[in-house]
Amino acid sequence: MVGDKMTKLEYLENKWIYTDFGSPKEKSFLITIDIEKHPKLALHYFKHLIYTYFSNGVAHIMQRNFTDDIEVWF
Numbered sequence: 048m049v050g051d052k053m054t055k056l057e058y059l060e061n062k063w064i065y066t067d068f069g070s071p072k073e074k075s076f077l078i079t080i081d082i083e084k085h086p087k088l089a090l091h092y093f094k095h096l097i098y099t100y101f102s103n104g105v106a107h108i109m110q111r112n113f114t115d116d117i118e119v120w121f
Contacts, residue, residue, distance in 0.1 A: 068095050 053061075053076075071077060082089035094117055101109050101119050108120035 068092060 080088055097117050106119045106121055110118050112118050
């Protein structure tokens with residue numbers, strides 16, 4: 048997924064690569080991900096979008112359920 052953004056050594060030294068789906072931070076890099084090839088990452092991103100949209104007071108109650116889905120109550 049990271050393509051030419053990291054060297055093989057950097058990739059091997061960093062077991063985990065993190066994202067926050069926010070604005071790029073200093074020393075960060077941007078990648079484009081094909082969501083058809085990486086559906087788990089796409090699902091995580093869409094959950095983030097839903098949570099962000101409803102967390103500003105649109106819903107009365109918002110929580111994650113036992114399957115880690117987002118429940119929204121109006």
